[in-house]
Amino acid sequence: MRTAIYDGLRFTAMSSEIKAAITRGTLFGLASISILALLPLIVRDQLGGGPVAYGALMAGFGTGAVFAGISNNLFRRILSQERLMTLSCVACAACSLSLALTSSLAVAAIALALGGAGWVTAWSGLGVSVQLASPRWVVGRTVSIYYALIDGGIAAGSWVWGTVAQNHSLTLALEGSAGALLLVAATGALFPLRERRESEPDPSEEFNPPAVALDLKPRSGPIVVKIEYLVAAENVESFLDLMRERRHVNSRVGARHWTLQRNLQEPVQWTETFRTPTWTDYLRLNHRLTEADKELDKRVLLLHAGEFPPQITLSIERPTGPNRKSEQSVPYFPRR
Known part of the structure; x- marks a missing residue:
């Protein structure tokens, strides 16, 4: 809820x-x-x-x-x-x-x-x-x-x-x-009422859940998504403008802690990262993307300089500490 x-x-x-x-x-x-x-x-x-x-x-x-x-x-x-x-x-x-x-x-x-x-x-x-x-x-x-x-x-x-x-x-x-x-x-x-576009903001139906090697439950998570791009120096400003829009779109449909990093050793490599609380939230995020959002993805893809599409990596966070406290024996005191 x-x-x-x-x-x-x-x-x-x-x-x-x-x-x-x-x-x-x-x-x-x-x-x-x-x-x-x-x-x-x-x-x-x-x-x-x-x-x-x-x-x-x-x-x-x-x-x-x-x-x-x-x-x-x-x-x-x-x-x-x-x-x-x-x-x-x-x-x-x-x-x-x-x-x-x-x-x-x-x-x-x-x-x-x-x-x-x-x-x-x-x-x-x-x-x-x-x-x-x-x-x-x-x-x-x-x-x-x-x-x-x-x-x-x-x-x-x-x-x-x-x-x-x-x-x-x-x-x-x-x-x-x-x-x-x-x-x-x-x-x-200050607060104009905009006219509606021809297409309504309904979710796109074109999404197939990715195959994963682990047996994930609906509430498994948090899920970390990393997308790696290769962007030429002359396209950096255009890429950043599109990524600002992409941050707004992804955050609106459920992405959290969205960040964009640039590789210090290889400046042409950029990594988009965001999280969702659970595996179900990740699937919902993709189902909520509209056709207009898909068009934004295509515009970002045009600036990708790699031979292959941007690499998408899905990870699940795991705590390094113990998952639960060790059970301690409870002394028994008989009733009088």
């Missing part, structure tokens, strides 16, 4: 697409939740209404959400994901600001319809971005991390805007929320 959780956290931390979606979602939830969290106060204190007014405003919010859901495919054909996220933030900011300034039930209902449309458009786009950026072997874990963090942002935002409304004013809380939503839209410059 711990290994599975660690793999999900590591993959999420090393995926720029997932990190951008989680960051934008958490900030959007924190800033936009004021619309729903403060709605009862808006109805009571600003509109002077009751349960019927509250229901009408929620109906307006739901109507906008339904319209956005129906039109979602059309929006995505004509607009990029980043543009849709920006428009969603602007729509929710306009909703929050309108609620802060109006005392009309009809205007508030129209504003909430706009906010509902922005709400659904933002969340649907972010959720799809996380799922499409995750291979099948880790998608459940990345989606769980995504929902945990955005729910945390929603919870924190509810407390923040409620505190502002209680200690200052309801109008200030809604205006602050509108300003925060515009800042979330601006964070696209």
Whole structure:
């Protein structure tokens, strides 16, 4: 269980697409939740209404959400994901600001319809971005991390805007929320939502487990992998650039303690080394590599100057000390 959780956290931390979606979602939830969290106060204190007014405003919010859901495919054909996220933030900011300034039930209902449309458009786009950026072997874990963090942002935002409304004013809380939503839209410059590539990041099926001379169990390990390359001096810089990408790829799918060494006696020889906790983890690592990762391997192979392919050596670490403590005789004391 711990290994599975660690793999999900590591993959999420090393995926720029997932990190951008989680960051934008958490900030959007924190800033936009004021619309729903403060709605009862808006109805009571600003509109002077009751349960019927509250229901009408929620109906307006739901109507906008339904319209956005129906039109979602059309929006995505004509607009990029980043543009849709920006428009969603602007729509929710306009909703929050309108609620802060109006005392009309009809205007508030129209504003909430706009906010509902922005709400659904933002969340649907972010959720799809996380799922499409995750291979099948880790998608459940990345989606769980995504929902945990955005729910945390929603919870924190509810407390923040409620505190502002209680200690200052309801109008200030809604205006602050509108300003925060515009800042979330601006964070696209730092955390852009990328468009999906034509090929999905699903694992490649082309891997045959190597033959080994030892009788390894699934939990045998740690496994040490060494790959030796021969690289000409004029290709060293290009080789290092590719190996930086390779380090990121291998670490993302489960490699640990990744290093690259250069032979001091024969400078043309380079050795890539990494470890996996068990034999099963090594097999999983290779099954998790995508077609795009395989293309990176081919680019590295083009820089290999040897007559034969790079030599791959698999080893298993063994401690030099005793595997277990020696058994000691336990004195027997008869009961009285």
